[in-house]
Amino acid sequence: MEPIDLRNPDVLRHTVPDLQPMQAFLEHPLIFDRAEGVHLWDVDGTHYYDGLSGVFVVAVGHRNRRVIDALTAQMERLSFSPPLHGTNTQAVRLSALLASLAPGDLNVVKLLTSGSEATETAMKLARQYWKQAGAPTEYRVISRYYGYHGATMGAMAASGTPRRRVPFEPLPTGFVHIPTVHCYRCPFSREYPACDVFCAEYLRQVIALEGPETVAAVIMEPIGNTGGILVPPPEYLPRLREICDALDVLLIFDEMITGMGRTGRMFAAETYGVTPDILCLGKGLSSGYAPLAATIWSDRIQEAFLGPADAGLEFGDAHTFSGHPLAATTGLACIAEILERDLLAHARALGERLETRLLAMGERYGVFGEVRGAGLLWGVELARDPTSKAAFPDDVAMGHRIGREAQRRGLILRHDPHWLAMAPPLVTTPDELDAMCDILEQSVAWALDEL
Numbered sequence: 001m002e003p004i005d006l007r008n009p010d011v012l013r014h015t016v017p018d019l020q021p022m023q024a025f026l027e028h029p030l031i032f033d034r035a036e037g038v039h040l041w042d043v044d045g046t047h048y049y050d051g052l053s054g055v056f057v058v059a060v061g062h063r064n065r066r067v068i069d070a071l072t073a074q075m076e077r078l079s080f081s082p083p084l085h086g087t088n089t090q091a092v093r094l095s096a097l098l099a100s101l102a103p104g105d106l107n108v109v110k111l112l113t114s115g116s117e118a119t120e121t122a123m124k125l126a127r128q129y130w131k132q133a134g135a136p137t138e139y140r141v142i143s144r145y146y147g148y149h150g151a152t153m154g155a156m157a158a159s160g161t162p163r164r165r166v167p168f169e170p171l172p173t174g175f176v177h178i179p180t181v182h183c184y185r186c187p188f189s190r191e192y193p194a195c196d197v198f199c200a201e202y203l204r205q206v207i208a209l210e211g212p213e214t215v216a217a218v219i220m221e222p223i224g225n226t227g228g229i230l231v232p233p234p235e236y237l238p239r240l241r242e243i244c245d246a247l248d249v250l251l252i253f254d255e256m257i258t259g260m261g262r263t264g265r266m267f268a269a270e271t272y273g274v275t276p277d278i279l280c281l282g283k284g285l286s287s288g289y290a291p292l293a294a295t296i297w298s299d300r301i302q303e304a305f306l307g308p309a310d311a312g313l314e315f316g317d318a319h320t321f322s323g324h325p326l327a328a329t330t331g332l333a334c335i336a337e338i339l340e341r342d343l344l345a346h347a348r349a350l351g352e353r354l355e356t357r358l359l360a361m362g363e364r365y366g367v368f369g370e371v372r373g374a375g376l377l378w379g380v381e382l383a384r385d386p387t388s389k390a391a392f393p394d395d396v397a398m399g400h401r402i403g404r405e406a407q408r409r410g411l412i413l414r415h416d417p418h419w420l421a422m423a424p425p426l427v428t429t430p431d432e433l434d435a436m437c438d439i440l441e442q443s444v445a446w447a448l449d450e451l
């Protein structure tokens with residue numbers, strides 16, 4: 001390969017990074033070069049702990065030997081198969097495995113390549129299902145403010161933050177938003193548990209007002225990422241399930257982040273004991289070794305797609321790379337890694353250690369309003385005064401200050417002006433976790449000193 005000057009703006013201007021101001025990238029490009037386990041190195045040889053698993057992706061760690069060997073062997077055997085004529089052994093294997101792992105009667109699996117595709121597929125499935133199940137007026141999709149379901153037009157229409165939507169409007173119609181669950185800063189100004197999870201109950205009113213005969217599905221992340229790892233109280237998801245059942249609306253869980261062991265069970269659906277009608281996976285499903293996502297649906301939905309072979313009952317959703325044999329291979333290897341190394345139990349135990357460290361930091365520095373999470377998915381909502389819940393002024397952007405300092409000290413975190421999130425790989429050792437927490441702690445101390 002020709003040598004290339006990776007610092008030269010004339011070279012970098014051809015590259016568009018995700019969600020970063022182009023100029024900032026040109027001035028301070030962070031270009032990763034190699035990785036191992038929970039460690040990353042950039043092109044200058046600077047070391048970083050991957051405290052976010054890339055972006056909630058690298059569950060089984062970087063340079064995982066099982067995944068690399070499986071991929072290499074599969075490349076020698078079959079790298080692509082004609083998707084319009086059939087599928088391939090690896091796609092069939094992974095679909096059957098996911099069906100056996102998914103709760104309830106979630107038994108039908110469409111393999112895809114990105115989270116956006118998986119959520120769009122789920123919403124398209126819900127609409128086509130109702131058309132074929134005798135309720136053709138059901139098309140609306142209800143989702144939550146703060147939710148994020150992807151970057152394609154339909155997924156964005158369901159997403160609930162203006163920054164991700166407004167630049168691209170008008171978006172597809174037929175999408176309705178409701179406030180999310182956020183017990184620390186309740187959108188209805190109520191207090192849990194006296195509120196009796198009014199935010200869930202509100203869905204019943206919205207479906208009634210939109211017209212139950214027009215609503216196809218409700219889509220949500222069991223734990224919301226945007227807003228700072230928004231963990232629902234135990235009654236919330238069961239109540240939503242009850243409302244969807246009562247009003248015959250499909251419930252879709254977007255488990256892009258919470259799936260594949262992140263909450264200490266294979267799916268958050270199990271963590272909360274609620275089975276959706278459609279479950280979307282991505283990110284940790286392949287740990288990033290290949291683009292892979294999945295939409296899994298129930299036998300009940302599938303019934304509307306079964307009938308005589310000449311009845312034209314196909315699901316009208318096709319992607320060139322769906323069921324890609326290399327991607328499916330990574331899924332199989334990652335699941336084997338999670339199950340055989342019991343990374344679910346490890347995530348639960350390590351998650352407790354992380355929670356303990358975060359709570360101790362909160363005590364010591366007095367600016368952690370709330371620490372919330374499950375398994376190895378944790379968020380910290382920052383507050384200038386945790387007693388009154390007063391936030392830091394927006395222009396202080398305390399979360400960014402801490403997050404950027406952590407990065408300077410060698411830890412990759414998710415940070416927003418008012419919150420931070422940590423989600424290290426499921427293979428992280430206690431010592432590695434402690435090292436990450438030490439950097440976070442030093443960064444909090446630094447940010448407060450600098451104020």
Ligand SMILES: Cc1ncc(COP(=O)(O)O)c(C=O)c1O
Nearest residue numbers: 114115116148149150254256257
């Ligand atoms: C909850 C959730 N859904 C969907 C997506 C979209 O996935 P992708 O970026 O793979 O298209 C994301 C991505 O961050 C996500 O966090």
